[in-house]
Amino acid sequence: MSQITTRTLAPDAAGLTEAADLLHAGALVAFPTETVYGLGADARQDHAVARIYEAKGRPSFNPLIVHFADLDRLRQVVDWTDAAQKIADAFWPGPLTLVLPVKPDSGISKLVTAGLDTLAVRMPASEVARSLLRRFDGPVAAPSANRSGQISPTRAAHVLSGLDGRIDAVMDGGPCPVGLESTILGLTGVPTLLRPGGITLDQIAKALEAPVAERKGTEAISAPGQIRSHYAPRARVRLNAAEWEPGEATLGFGPMPCDLNLSASEDLTEAAANLFEYLHRLDATGARTIAVSPIPHVGLGIAINDRLSRAAAER
Template identity: 40%
Template sequence: METKYWLVDKDVDSLATYPQIKEAAALLRENQVVAFPTETVYGLGANATSEEASSKIFAAKGRPADNPLIVHIADREQLDDLTASIPEQAERLMEAFWPGPLTIIFMKKDQALARQVTAGLETVAVRMPDHPVALAVISEAGLPIAAPSANRSGKPSPTSAKHVQADLDGLIAGIVDGGETGVGLESTVIDCTGKIPVILRPGGVTKEELEQVVGEVGLDPALKDELEKPKSPGMKYQHYAPDAPMYLVEGSREWIQELIHQQRKLGKKVGLLTTEEQMSFYQADVILPCGSESKLETVARSLYEVLRAFNESDVDMILSETFPYEGVGSAIMNRLEKAAGHRWLRE
């Protein structure tokens, strides 16, 4: 399959009039799969009402069929066609955070979506992305668009069109290049079908921000216990992993450096994920800074780019420093733990 590539400027007015947007939207209406940027990561979009279209997402990604997809919409009216009811707490969250990096789980409307999109569940995950290109493509298509991250399943999510091209060229109909994404981590997923909203996946909107709007917010037990069965799209299997085995390290800088030294003596080429403030302390074969420890949003923005960069370095193993679990640090650590397969080395 030839994958078409369209370059668009997200800052121009009247994006919907651009032929690149119209061509991408036309392919979506024809039940083809098209990648496009959102404010979080690049999404792999297809018609959420079509079994044929949604099956192409799973085929391109190599994604397990029991892993539900997030449905993306461009306006509030589309939501009424997908959901059986909209709880008051969800209304308040939409008012505060849509468009934006927040996915809300609702009870679905019968026969509104392809079965594969919801993995046969009675619920549907929906969000409205805060990116002009995404909104223009979805609006022009006139369809709810199912869109997981546009990468091969298990690999680091894509934050640029070149990442999508590296993973999926020849496997999908097209890629809309709207530049690099902003947040860098996937959306927060919150379940609003119960009495108390529950975070199923931490992301671009923090628990603290959510609680300012709706009060008490719970956490899915699977976020703390890897033996628990997760409920969120994109959380059931190992994700975000670079090619080399990765370990989270917790200890003093001196202990981490000694650990690097020991592994190099064994003939291993060692990579280290650290921060701009700490990188000058260490000696390793490959040292990649991932933002600033004083501005964790920069770590979130750089994380997948750094994980992919290690794939180009031919390292035998990757050691990663860790971050506080508060605010966006919770989402960063969630992705790092998944990338490392929950492997820790502690002093």
């Protein structure tokens, strides 16, 4: 693709207006959410959505999440259910995405759904994201603002390191507080956890007052973020390291000597917020291997381990 000038916008009135105008014109604008930075395009414009896939180098069979500012607009494009309303009441706006049947007259580009009859939808909690969505006044398709398969961006600098010259603008709203992509819940049949995230399976089951199934890794892709090798640095990632080996960049958890520590106090929320930022930093050292100490596989640790296992997967 041809090189373009990527502008950096402030999250003020002028920056929000410029970002919304760019989106209406079919341009690509990266913006912060509470989870990670998203690469936004008007979800109704085929050409704009195609540019997302081109800029990221993303496989066209991998669907996109569409972001909305308000529930009324969101319910116009998907078949809404009682279960969806319970989840919305409990967690929206927030870091949870729902996969629901898309309406035939939704107006959403077919490229967004990657040929599926469902649509992944979300209402982000980030005030910058919500302000942009309100200013734009329409649905915005926005996967993570990085090259496909690489570490997700939690700062504007991460976006520019991979997409400078490939997108039109990035809105710098500072670091993302959650640091992991949204939980994805399928509601086209039995409620099914399609991707773990900041909202846990137990929290969802409690809100629904019903059990929640989990997607098997062998099933066909039904939502964003299910490709086996994903969120990967250039370096090889070695998981569950009981001890460090010479020459490795080291990522710890709990009290221990290491290059960077996700949380010396073993706080999983802190670890999730630091994960992608610290992978970016360790990868920038040029180390051939990043060794990661074990992370408890409970609560938010399930989502952290999901991202790490994809980062470590064979490419």
